[in-house]
Amino acid sequence: MTPAADPNRVIIFDTTLRDGEQSPGISLNAQEKLEIAQQLARLGVDVIEAGFPISSPGDFEAVQTIARSVEGPVIAGLARAFPGDIDSAWGALKDAQRPRIHTFISTSDIHIKYQMQNTRDDVRGMARAAVAHARSLCEDVEFSPMDATRSDVEFTAEILQIALDEGATTINIPDTVGYALPHEYAAFLTRLYELVPGLHDVVLSTHCHDDLGLAVANSIAGVTAGARQVECAVNGIGERAGNAALEEIIMLIATRADELGVHTGAVTKEIARTSRIVSRLTGYPVQPNKAIIGRNAFAHESGIHQDGVLKERSTFEIMDATSIGLESNQLVLGKHSGRHALQQALSELGYDVSGQTLNQAFKRFKEIADKKKQVTAMDLEALLTDELREQTQGAGYTLEWFDVESSTRRPPHAKVGIRGPEGEELEGSFGGDGPVDAIFHAINVATGVDARLREFHIGAVTGGQDALGETSIVVEVEGRSGSGQAVSTDIVEAAARAYVRALSNAVRRHEGEGAEAALAGTP
Ligand code: KIV
Ligand code: ZN
Numbered sequence: 358m359t360p361a362a363d364p365n366r367v368i369i370f371d372t373t374l375r376d377g378e379q380s381p382g383i384s385l386n387a388q389e390k391l392e393i394a395q396q397l398a399r400l401g402v403d404v405i406e407a408g409f410p411i412s413s414p415g416d417f418e419a420v421q422t423i424a425r426s427v428e429g430p431v432i433a434g435l436a437r438a439f440p441g442d443i444d445s446a447w448g449a450l451k452d453a454q455r456p457r458i459h460t461f462i463s464t465s466d467i468h469i470k471y472q473m474q475n476t477r478d479d480v481r482g483m484a485r486a487a488v489a490h491a492r493s494l495c496e497d498v499e500f501s502p503m504d505a506t507r508s509d510v511e512f513t514a515e516i517l518q519i520a521l522d523e524g525a526t527t528i529n530i531p532d533t534v535g536y537a538l539p540h541e542y543a544a545f546l547t548r549l550y551e552l553v554p555g556l557h558d559v560v561l562s563t564h565c566h567d568d569l570g571l572a573v574a575n576s577i578a579g580v581t582a583g584a585r586q587v588e589c590a591v592n593g594i595g596e597r598a599g600n601a602a603l604e605e606i607i608m609l610i611a612t613r614a615d616e617l618g619v620h621t622g623a624v625t626k627e628i629a630r631t632s633r634i635v636s637r638l639t640g641y642p643v644q645p646n647k648a649i650i651g652r653n654a655f656a657h658e659s660g661i662h663q664d665g666v667l668k669e670r671s672t673f674e675i676m677d678a679t680s681i682g683l684e685s686n687q688l689v690l691g692k693h694s695g696r697h698a699l700q701q702a703l704s705e706l707g708y709d710v711s712g713q714t715l716n717q718a719f720k721r722f723k724e725i726a727d728k729k730k731q732v733t734a735m736d737l738e739a740l741l742t743d744e745l746r747e748q749t750q751g752a753g754y755t756l757e758w759f760d761v762e763s764s765t766r767r768p769p770h771a772k773v774g775i776r777g778p779e780g781e782e783l784e785g786s787f788g789g790d791g792p793v794d795a796i797f798h799a800i801n802v803a804t805g806v807d808a809r810l811r812e813f814h815i816g817a818v819t820g821g822q823d824a825l826g827e828t829s830i831v832v833e834v835e836g837r838s839g840s841g842q843a844v845s846t847d848i849v850e851a852a853a854r855a856y857v858r859a860l861s862n863a864v865r866r867h868e869g870e871g872a873e874a875a876l877a878g879t880p
Contacts, residue, residue: 365619367610368560368586369603370404371397373635374419375435376600377590378408382812382831382840383639384862387419388745394423396634397591399707400627402430402603404586406459409435410449411442417449424453431497433457438487447494458491459529461501464508464516477512484516488523499527501564506530506537506545514552521553527560527586532575535568535598539578546582562586565601567593572601577609580619591635592643592650604628604649604681612676626682630738637742640829640840642814649681689734692726699737706734708741718744728846729823736825739818739844746842746858752778753861754804756854763792771795775803775857796853800860808832808860812840815848828855832863839863 374390377383385393390407397405407423408416424432432453436442438460450456462484463473469480484500491498500520502513517528530549532542542565550556563579563586565572576587593602607623614620632650636643645652655678657663665672689702696719703710703718710718721740726732747755757774772786773796785803789795801808812831817824826848831840841858845851 364585366585367580367619367621368403368562369401369607369621369623370406370433370562370586370588371402371430371590371603372406372564372588372600373397373590373594373603374423375406375408376588376596377594377635377639379596380594380599380639380641382838383594383641384839384866385419385638387415387422388748389638390419391422391426392742392745393591393635393638394427396627396631396707398427398429399624400631401622401624403622404431404433404457406433406435406588408449411436411445417445420446420449421452424450424456428454431455431457433459433499436460436487436491438462438483440486440490443487443491443494447491450495455497456495457497457499457527458495459499459501460487460491461503461529461531462487462516463504464502464513465504466509467507468504480516481519485519485523488520488525492524496526498525499529499562500525501529501531503531504533506532506542507534510545510548511552514549517549517553517556521555521559525559527562528556529562529564529586529588530579530584531564532566532572533564535566535572537565537571537575539571539574542575543578543582546579546584550583560586562588563601564588566596567598567600570598572599573605573609576601576606577617580610580617585619592632592639592641592647594635594639594641602648604632608649608676608681611680625680628681629683633735633738634742637739637827637842638746640814640831640842642816642829649676655683689737690722690726690732692730694722694726694732702734702737703741706738706741710741714744714748717748725825725846729825733819735819739825739827743842743844753865754778754783754800754857756800756850756857757782759796759799759850759853761792761796761849763795769795771799773799773803773853775800777804792849793852796849797856800853800856804860806834806860806864808834808856808863810856811838813852815852818844826851828852830855830859832856832859834860834863834867837863837867839866 394405408420410417410420420434434446434450436446446458502516561584563576563584565575587606589603589606590600591603593599610621662673755776757776759773761771763769768788769792770788775783777783783803785799787798787802789798811833814829816827818827825844827844828851829842839859839862841855843851843854
């Protein structure tokens with residue numbers, strides 16, 4: 358991608374599925390990644406970094422699936438500066454309408470000496486070979502000097518010149534460890550423009566981590582210095598403290614266009630929904646006071662504020678909740694709605710379902726509609742995500758049934774029926790401190806897996822007493838973590854299903870450990 362015809366257009370490069378997925382406990386399968394990628398396309402991001410194809414067969418498959426089916430955005434895949442990585446990335450990307458290879462190598466002396474254990478000269482040679490090889494396969498090549506902000510600026514400039522000479526079309530400047538201050542980051546970019554004038558002919562990009570809470574501030578400082586691509590992740594997820602939050606970048610640019618003078622192509626009313634889908638599929642809850650998409654981001658507690666907003670919204674609000682799609686939770690279906698109405702409603706929400714998936718979704722919808730008075734867009738979204746997850750879980754355990762006895766007078770006791778990976782029927786029973794604890798132990802007995810509960814979150818999909826319950830669980834099996842999520846009107850059932858999914862994911866990751874261990878030096 359060369360600089361846009363419009364010099365004030367900022368390219369939104371979403372890395373939720375790559376850097377975001379590197380958050381501990383997140384393990385998305387190809388179907389879940391595809392669901393997120395489709396939503397990112399609806400949100401109007403310009404580039405989707407779909408994964409790191411060499412890192413595992415699962416990641417390769419996910420990148421390939423997205424490359425083959427998501428239209429609109431550029432689809433990027435990450436590759437270290439090794440021929441095998443680049444070939445793997447290209448193998449996964451080559452069917453995309455608009456593929457991009459993103460290759461990187463560290464330029465800081467700390468990384469060169471301790472992590473890669475080679476020399477600046479090796480970095481010169483590897484960067485040249487990597488970009489040349491990537492360009493021989495793909496017209497759109499992004500190059501990143503990893504740990505740039507802790508690198509010698511002259512050496513970084515030298516490497517960027519090499520990347521440009523070999524045909525890189527986007528140059529990304531990572532603040533890999535989230536160390537830079539906004540004015541330092543901007544000055545670093547300004548100095549690079551001085552040292553490498555050819556940077557004016559390509560897109561300069563920011564990639565900032567949030568270790569000191571400055572990822573968004575640094576990215577915007579980069580934009581003021583001339584960067585026209587921002588790398589970010591939905592809900593700010595990512596390695597360690599995460600990446601710059603996509604929703605903050607988009608709304609900051611939209612709200613402060615007066616000062617920044619730039620704009621994006623994002624469809625802002627898709628922001629709230631994108632955030633919910635990512636939170637649900639990753640199991641990472643959004644903190645209530647999170648900027649833009651937190652539950653309280655548009656809530657006013659103080660009487661003075663409420664009074665002011667009722668008189669004139671702009672007294673205490675700088676953005677309109679409708680602009681990020683927060684109003685879209687209206688009632689869409691009732692108890693008597695049929696299969697066709699459900700299909701139509703799902704299609705309006707952006708899900709085209711038919712056949713077995715529609716039949717299953719309809720069955721679940723009827724169960725919920727029997728218990729809930731109103732089925733909202735958010736309920737349908739949660740239900741369908743849950744159903745797709747169930748259908749694409751892959752070989753693993755599934756919960757068939759459970760019985761649980763709980764009372765203040767007798768110790769709780771649970772019995773569960775589980776279907777095993779080979780279709781076998783398994784049963785287990787156990788007591789516990791409470792009904793949920795008893796079920797979790799009974800699941801361990803039935804599967805014979807010693808899973809340890811690490812995190813357990815319960816939430817409600819919507820407000821109201823009859824709201825769908827949503828649970829998110831992280832377990833550990835022999836040092837490998839796995840996460841699982843589930844929704845149900847019965848919170849005990851949601852907890853049990855989420856636990857079984859988390860356990861299955863942890864077992865799968867444990868079994869695939871060998872392949873991952875071979876990947877040294879990943880970002
Ligand atoms: O943080 C980082 O340096 C990265 C690079 C691979 C771009 O994620
Ligand atoms: Zn990163």
